[in-house]
Amino acid sequence: MRDLDITTLRLFVSVCETGNIARAGQRANIVGSAISKRLAQLEDTVGTKLLTRKRRGVEPTAAGETLLEHARAMLATAGRVERDMAAYASGVKGQVRILATASVLAESLAEDIAAFLQAAPHRNIRVDMEERVSQEVVRGVKDGIASLGICWDAADFHGLHTRPYRGDRLAVVTGPDHPLARHEAVWFEDALEYEHVNMPAAGAVLRMLQTAASQSGKTLRHRVTVSNFDSAFRVVLAGLAISVAPVEVASPYALAHGLRVLPLKDPWSRRRFAVCMRDEKNLPAAARLLLDHLAAAGRDDALPA
Structure with a gap:
């Protein structure tokens, strides 16, 4: 397969996003016929049909969807290269x-x-x-x-x-009136008596908590799943559940909103970080x-x- 052209890939992404060659041309200040020619050359290069023509525009085929994902990644990388080289030039x-x-x-x-x-x-x-x-x-x-x-x-x-x-240390985060809030530090097993707000399964903290719960013979009860710590603390503030989070992450929010941050007594709650390369x-x-x-x-x- 011949080398893919960055400009053509950029136009392909624009056509997929707008669903219309003419609108993509307006974006890039290029006539539609020139874009159509480039897209035809792109299909010839990859050896498969990338777009399906509809009454009101175009949409990517299955192969086109795959190329779209790769094209966006390549364009993001190209953008980083441009920014990095501009930094050296300055x-x-x-x-x-x-x-x-x-x-x-x-x-x-x-x-x-x-x-x-x-x-x-x-x-x-x-x-x-x-x-x-x-x-x-x-x-x-x-x-x-x-x-x-x-x-x-x-x-x-x-x-x-x-x-x-x-390194850091994990803590239980609760509202000021929660039964655990009177403690200065707690065992994770005690926190398992209550419902938790959790992060997505891809997060290292959740996987650690699930393992610890299993080893204690109990279940980590999920009430809410959120995408970030800020959302988790909002759930705690609303009184819907408790959360486990690093002390340094939770402390600023807790200080501003009156939450309690209770360090875990469990040895595994003290974590080390690593730099990888x-x-x-x-x-x-x-x-x-x-x-x-x-x-x-x-x-x-x-x-x-």
């Missing part, structure tokens, strides 16, 4: 992209990176951070989306290299410098009591 001497979980971002990652960038040798380095769940952190590093990923060290790293980083020896110079800085911060870090 004076940046190195760039590092990091994927990290919400728990890591709530800890000291921003402060650690700020300290790194403030050092004179690093002032021409740019660091981009993006939040993902643990599985997506690992997958993103493996796929080359980011040089470094940071998540819970119990994740399945699929052969990636790792270095220790900091595809191959430490082949990291770009800027990423290698940042890795060493984060690993040093991890060595100096003491888990919260």
Whole structure:
């Protein structure tokens, strides 16, 4: 198969999104006939029909849907390449992209990176951070989306290299009038007497809680499932359920809204994070410098009591 043309892929995505070649042409300031010619060449390149013509426009075939997914990913990568090269042109001497979980971002990652960038040798380095769940952190590093990923060290790293980083502690979050709220810290088994608001199954915290519940001979009772911690704390504030979350993630919200954050007494509630990468020896110079800085911060870090 011949090389795919980025401009043609961009037009293909636009046609799929608008469902109309003429409207896609207006978007790109290109006549519809020129787009039609490019799309025909694209179908010839991939060797299959990509679009079905309808009375009021077009829609992708099954093959077209697959190409659309790949095209969007390729265009996103191309966009990152353009931004990265523009950064170098404007004076940046190195760039590092990091994927990290919400728990890591709530800890000291921003402060650690700020300290790194403030050092004179690093002032021409740019660091981009993006939040993902643990599985997506690992997958993103493996796929080359980011040089470094940071998540819970119990994740399945699929052969990636790792270095220790900091840690956190899980806590039960309740309303101020909840029966558990009078305690300063609790065992997870006691929290299993109540309904929980949980994160999606892809999250490392939920998998850990399900394992702990099973080992205690009890069931983790789900009342609500949400997509992020902020939504979970809103559910707790409404009195619908309790939640388990990292202390550093829950504390700012709890302070603002009067919730109780009760650290878990269970030994497994103290977690360590790890920095992962595809191959430490082949990291770009800027990423290698940042890795060493984060690993040093991890060595100096003491888990919260």
